[in-house]
Amino acid sequence: MSSDFTLSDKWLKKLDRQTQELACRIGFDRKTLDEVFDKTTLLRLSKLISNKIIDHFDFPISTGKEAIVFRAVTSKDEFVAIKIYRTSNLAFKHIAKYIDGDPRFNLINKSRRGIIDEWAKKEYKNLGRLKNANVRAPIPIKKMNNILVMQYIGDMERPAPLLKDSTLDNPKKIFDTILRFISLMYNKAGIVHADLSAYNILIYQDKPYIIDVGQGVLLEHPESIEFLKRDIHNIVQYFKKFDIKADEKEIFNRITKNSDVS
Ligand SMILES: Nc1ncnc2c1ncn2[C@@H]1O[C@H](COP(=O)(O)OP(=O)(O)OP(=O)(O)O)[C@@H](O)[C@H]1O
Ligand SMILES: [Mg+2]
Incomplete structure (x- = not known):
């Protein structure tokens, strides 16, 4: 041995x-x-x-x-x-x-x-x-x-909660940040998350963290556009309960035309 x-x-x-x-x-x-x-x-x-x-x-x-x-x-x-x-x-x-x-x-x-x-x-x-x-x-x-x-995202006592379990002080700000992240993923990282929802975002110190990116696909993936639409849809739907209204098509066009990435 x-x-x-x-x-x-x-x-x-x-x-x-x-x-x-x-x-x-x-x-x-x-x-x-x-x-x-x-x-x-x-x-x-x-x-x-x-x-x-x-x-x-x-x-x-x-x-x-x-x-x-x-x-x-x-x-x-x-x-x-x-x-x-x-x-x-x-x-x-x-x-x-x-x-x-x-x-x-x-x-x-x-x-x-x-x-x-x-x-x-x-x-x-x-x-x-x-x-x-x-x-x-x-x-x-x-x-x-x-x-x-x-x-690790969280503090000594507990890991950060999922977006779906979080109370948000400023939901509009979180919403806008998540859309910016979707855009950065698409335009800078060259990927689409493909399973983005309130189940795959953590909220820590009032800021969103994107997790569970294993299924994220490159833009050349044949279904990347469909996945992007679905991601946008999930987020827009979720934030409706905070009275945030947004046009999914307009967001999609903005992201894919790369006009909102600084
Ligand atoms: N870096 C991290 N820091 C703190 N908590 C995390 C971290 N990554 C994941 N978690 C927690 O673990 C949970 C599961 O992680 P993740 O979403 O990546 O796995 P999953 O693929 O959805 O697993 P399954 O589908 O089997 O539930 C998350 O919902 C979150 O609560
Ligand atoms: Mg998950």
Whole structure:
């Protein structure tokens, strides 16, 4: 047995113990946890620990169908968010349509796991594009197969709430900022989010943060225009409850004619 293996094995056991402790501490169903923390994922997480990218897990922020997001603490005592894509069949089903037609990714000869890894890579790259285009979103830190480490949005006590759960002091300002972000994504980052809604925007210190950008597509994607229209529609619809009226067509024309990007 090589020493490398012994080390991994040691970390694996330690991590497994940590996971068990975590499950007990927060009353989290271990079975659900095990679905995500299969042995391969555990090994990858152990690497994040041995490479001193993270020190320990804090608590699960969200356990969804496709991914589980944890708050974790780095060895420098800073919070990060860790998104772990599930490798189950269920999660895998509807993602191909967003990867097909994107020259950055290659699905040929890829296993199910391999495709999930490409998906995580897509989210990581899209977050990088958002950062470069000055769109407020978590800063990508590290990507390892199906695991994405990014900036944590929230404070000591709790992660930032979703837009759909937030009370807004100035909804018009938030609305305008989100439209500006859609425009910057389109005109500067060269992508369309494609799943933008009050479920994929966090509100932190009265400012919107765009999240969940894995399905974001390049403008050359055959359906990018349809996705853009849908994103605009979701946002305009949501803000109607704040008595904000806006013309979706006019917004679409403005964004695609690039007349509102400073
Ligand atoms: N960087 C972050 N900081 C704080 N909270 C986050 C961060 N990223 C995600 N979250 C939280 O985790 C939740 C799930 O994240 P995300 O929307 O990216 O995953 P998802 O693909 O929608 O997962 P699923 O579809 O399986 O629910 C979000 O709704 C948000 O509450
Ligand atoms: Mg989401």
